[in-house]
Amino acid sequence: MTCELCERDGGELLWRDPRCRVVYVDEPGYPGFCRVIWVAHVKEMSDLSDGDRAHCMRIVFAVESVLREVLRPEKINLASLGNLTPHLHWHLIPRFRDDPHFPNPIWGGRQREPRGGRSWRPVGDIRTALAQRLA
Numbered sequence: 685m686t687c688e689l690c691e692r693d694g695g696e697l698l699w700r701d702p703r704c705r706v707v708y709v710d711e712p713g714y715p716g717f718c719r720v721i722w723v724a725h726v727k728e729m730s731d732l733s734d735g736d737r738a739h740c741m742r743i744v745f746a747v748e749s750v751l752r753e754v755l756r757p758e759k760i761n762l763a764s765l766g767n768l769t770p771h772l773h774w775h776l777i778p779r780f781r782d783d784p785h786f787p788n789p790i791w792g793g794r795q796r797e798p799r800g801g802r803s804w805r806p807v808g809d810i811r812t813a814l815a816q817r818l819a
């Protein structure tokens with residue numbers, strides 16, 4: 685069996701430690717879309733020990749805080765799906781009133797085309813803020 689999150693970073697690497705990594709996902713219309721990916725191939729949160737689960741959520745909430753600070757979005761969407769890639773990962777998606785799917789989930793029906801102006805890639809600001817928060 686091949687798993688794309690075992691074989692590749694799954695995005696632009698922003699931060700990592702021995703247990704998990706944070707990557708930036710380049711998704712047009714969605715500046716700041718990040719994923720927290722557990723390094724070991726496990727399927728569900730309940731496959732982790734209590735300590736690992738707490739560590740995973742600490743990183744998820746650190747990324748959420750950084751995204752709020754840097755982007756000031758309307759909302760953050762947090763999702764752990766993994767139906768197609770059953771390797772534990774969290775999606776962190778800053779949402780804006782004028783993003784292509786708002787107020788639907790980004791996997792739902794699109795409401796509008798991405799705005800031409802929304803090509804902002806705050807990847808450097810997120811990387812810096814995350815390094816400070818997790819130092």
Ligand SMILES: [Zn+2]
Pocket residue numbers: 687688689690691724725726770771
């Ligand atoms: Zn995997």
